[in-house]
Amino acid sequence: xxxxxxxxxxxxxxxxxxxxxxxxxxxxxxxxxxxxxxxxxxxxxxxxxxxxxxxxxxxxxxxxxxxxxxxxxxxxxxxxxxxxxxxxxxxxxxxxxxxxxxxxxxxxxxxxxxxxxxxxxxxxxxxxxxxxxxxx
Numbered sequence: 001x002x003x004x005x006x007x008x009x010x011x012x013x014x015x016x017x018x019x020x021x022x023x024x025x026x027x028x029x030x031x032x033x034x035x036x037x038x039x040x041x042x043x044x045x046x047x048x049x050x051x052x053x054x055x056x057x058x059x060x061x062x063x064x065x066x067x068x069x070x071x072x073x074x075x076x077x078x079x080x081x082x083x084x085x086x087x088x089x090x091x092x093x094x095x096x097x098x099x100x101x102x103x104x105x106x107x108x109x110x111x112x113x114x115x116x117x118x119x120x121x122x123x124x125x126x127x128x129x130x131x132x133x134x135x136x
Contacts, residue, residue, distance in 0.1 A: 012041065019037055058088055
């Protein structure tokens, strides 16, 4: 696994995902790149999936917050990010089976979350449509 600073003009091959580098959500894994992010290059799809959910868990748990610096816009240094992810990966290395179960559960929960979010958007659109129909 390699973590580098992402450049918007750069194309990557293989398995990778992005990690937000600035703001209060620094450390959050992303599927699509943004101007202020790092890229994690994995050797295969399994490593990518495990690293993605490991980063997600670290971000949700607030493990990156203590490494945020900057007075106006907070950010995390790439070396600090590497250190946190590497330490966490070493800690869970012997727990491959339970990590896979957790990754599967998190994937399923994310699918449910996305479906509920889509339903909420449809409800919002229906409300707007009804109000438009009344006020027309």
